[in-house]
Amino acid sequence: MKMHRPAWNKLKTLCLGGTLTLIVSPAEASWLDSDFYCRVYGCVVVHDGFTFNVYDNYIFSTGGTVAPGGRMIPWTGNPFQGAGGVNPVITGTRTEGFHAVPLQDQSVVLGIDTDGDGVPDRLPIDNNNSGFLDAGDSFDAFQLDQATDLVAADTSAQRSFYLSSRTDFYVTAEAKLLDADGDFNSANLLGNIDFLYGVTRSGTDDGMSFGANARNGNYIRSIGNVQELSDIYGSPTRILEVRNAIRRRDANDLPSQSIRLDYVYGFGNYDLSLGEGDLEYEIEFDFYNR
Secondary structure: OOOOOOOOEEEEOOEEEEOOOOOEOOOOOOHHHOOHHHHHHOEEEEEOOOOEEEEEOEEOOOOEEOOOOOEOEEOOOEOOOEOOOOEOOOOOOOOOOOOOOOOHHHOOEEEEEOOOOOOOOEOOEOOOOOOOOOOOOEOOOOOOOOOOEEEEEEOEEEEEEEEEEOOOEEEEEEEEEEEEEEOOOOHHHHHHEEEEEEEEOOEEEOOEEEOOOEOOOOOEEEOOOOOEHHHHEOOOEEEEEEOOOOEOOOOOOOHHHOEEEEEEEEEOOOEHHHOOEEEEEEEEEEEEEO
């Protein structure tokens, strides 16, 4: 089956927010061990612990298989439950949902740079402990001179999703500019947005343990020289090579057979000289046979 799987991250003025949306049907967590097509031909499962997306090497429309380097086939329906309600996989903490104001891990702090090095020397006092700059905050006294500037202390946000597989594969990422206005009306500004990523092998998130039955060893490596969104702009770019199946052995639940892919993005070194405006972009992750 073919499916459209949008994934978007938004940066509006200085406020960062982001989601990776994977359109799927609900799945039973233990089927990866016995599913015929995953076992024989290989598959990748992407999830948040609640909802799942399956990428197959078997091409159901033709009876063939995805060639090495080819894009794996995403499913809109679960092999056991068939087509049904479509659920998004929302990246970030597993309970955060959507909010009208930034959370602690989405906050943007503006500071005062007093010596012109781009690093804030005076930070606001968060009097109401909101975690972001608002009318309740204050600054200690400082002097103004030609070197004084208003800079962003931190504009980064971290998101993550979980991966398991019965095959080796590549992960790609592509940044697409959706909308921009004001001083941000340029794709060149994507070069100012840092993009870093890595893998967490095991842990517990919001009560969900992962990684106990995932493969150990040196089989996952970052590839390419990706550091900014401009490095992945315009076409799918390989960012991760997984050289073996992530699933190590049978287990009662899929999270225990999974690892977590983390990515951090942010408007690095922002100050008012860059202007103001609206910049909206999406980051789409995809999976290719190795």
